[in-house]
Amino acid sequence: FVIFAVYLSILGYKTDLVYIADYPFVGADAEIVQKPIVAKVYNKQLAEQGFSLDEEHYGVIIISLDGEYINDFDEFTAIWNRIENKPVDVEYIFLDNMLLVKSNLVLNSPGYDINIEPSLTDKIIFATVEEGFPADKADIKPRDILLKIDGEPAGYEKRTEFIEFLENNKNRSMVFTVLSEDGEIIDKKVELNGEDKDGVILGSSFSLNKPLQGTQYRLDYSDNKYLAGVAHTINVFGYNPVALYNLMKISIETKDVELASQSVSSIWGVGETLNTLVINRDYKNIINLTGLISVALAFMNILPIPLLDGGQVLFITLEKLRGKPLSAKTQERIANVAFIFLIGFSILIIAKDVWIGFVGDFFRGIL
Numbered sequence: 001f002v003i004f005a006v007y008l009s010i011l012g013y014k015t016d017l018v019y020i021a022d023y024p025f026v027g028a029d030a031e032i033v034q035k036p037i038v039a040k041v042y043n044k045q046l047a048e049q050g051f052s053l054d055e056e057h058y059g060v061i062i063i064s065l066d067g068e069y070i071n072d073f074d075e076f077t078a079i080w081n082r083i084e085n086k087p088v089d090v091e092y093i094f095l096d097n098m099l100l101v102k103s104n105l106v107l108n109s110p111g112y113d114i115n116i117e118p119s120l121t122d123k124i125i126f127a128t129v130e131e132g133f134p135a136d137k138a139d140i141k142p143r144d145i146l147l148k149i150d151g152e153p154a155g156y157e158k159r160t161e162f163i164e165f166l167e168n169n170k171n172r173s174m175v176f177t178v179l180s181e182d183g184e185i186i187d188k189k190v191e192l193n194g195e196d197k198d199g200v201i202l203g204s205s206f207s208l209n210k211p212l213q214g215t216q217y218r219l220d221y222s223d224n225k226y227l228a229g230v231a232h233t234i235n236v237f238g239y240n241p242v243a244l245y246n247l248m249k250i251s252i253e254t255k256d257v258e259l260a261s262q263s264v265s266s267i268w269g270v271g272e273t274l275n276t277l278v279i280n281r282d283y284k285n286i287i288n289l290t291g292l293i294s295v296a297l298a299f300m301n302i303l304p305i306p307l308l309d310g311g312q313v314l315f316i317t318l319e320k321l322r323g324k325p326l327s328a329k330t331q332e333r334i335a336n337v338a339f340i341f342l343i344g345f346s347i348l349i350i351a352k353d354v355w356i357g358f359v360g361d362f363f364r365g366i367l
Contacts, residue, residue, distance in 0.1 A: 134193055134201070176189075307335055
């Protein structure tokens with residue numbers, strides 16, 4: 001209670017949780033908000049400062065920018081337009097491990113930095129390029145973003161508008177100015193096909209570059225400050241198991257264990273997270289992590305597993321139902337099975353974290 005009370009007082013009694021499932025939060029005004037997701041970084045210097053997206057981190061949700069919480073893309077755009085070429089505080093969450101980080105970055109420098117820049121929205125982004133067709137001959141690459149055509153800005157409200165443009169310009173030669181994955185702006189000469197080329201004019205699939213947005217809960221305890229720590233403890237205690245259940249359900253339905261495996265962590269994974277928070281001097285989230293660990297341990301302790309308090313409650317309940325206690329030998333057997341299960345599960349989770357945090361980095365470094 002006290003840990004979360006301190007944490008919330010630092011945050012002004014507002015905090016965010018990733019939306020995974022519907023939940024009836026108590027003692028707080030809960031609002032679902034949409035926050036922009038960065039899926040691509042074009043500025044190498046920005047990536048070197050920690051805002052990196054690669055095999056390890058495949059996306060981040062921007063929580064706040066220049067000290068202001070973001071509720072939708074319009075708010076992001078308004079802040080973005082005023083922070084040009086100056087360092088600002090950026091708070092964001094990595095999508096793969098839900099690690100919250102706060103950095104001071106020049107996020108809107110000259111040129112292009114990230115995929116959700118307002119100037120890059122509604123631009124054509126190429127997906128696949130067919131060999132031997134005009135896009136391939138012009139050396140257009142997947143994930144190139146079309147900025148200009150013959151020097152004129154190229155923006156479209158609908159994907160069909162670009163298709164219509166291609167239809168109206170068959171057999172024409174033009175220059176596509178594109179933004180590459182490496183952040184380079186390159187002019188590429190394109191010779192569009194005509195009717196005699198199997199109906200293929202460009203030879204590339206494409207879509208509109210729309211801002212990706214992540215759904216989050218915004219919890220506001222401003223009207224319940226004195227009991228905020230208690231209320232948040234209850235909310236986290238209840239929401240985390242519900243969220244974990246939904247993640248496992250999705251993993252089973254999609255036959256993808258990665259989603260569920262990312263939702264649990266061992267002491268190794270916690271240590272990695274703590275190390276990152278210390279390096280970034282993110283002390284408020286060190287407090288939050290301490291509270292989350294306390295809640296997780298309390299939840300584990302009430303599970304009906306022998307050797308834990310919840311297991312003892314289970315034995316007492318069975319004794320009441322049966323009218324007599326389980327024999328000492330039966331209790332010992334159940335305890336041994338539970339012990340083997342707990343140790344095995346712990347080893348599995350530690351091995352997963354070690355593989356991701358150490359072995360995976362080692363092999364990525366030598367490949």
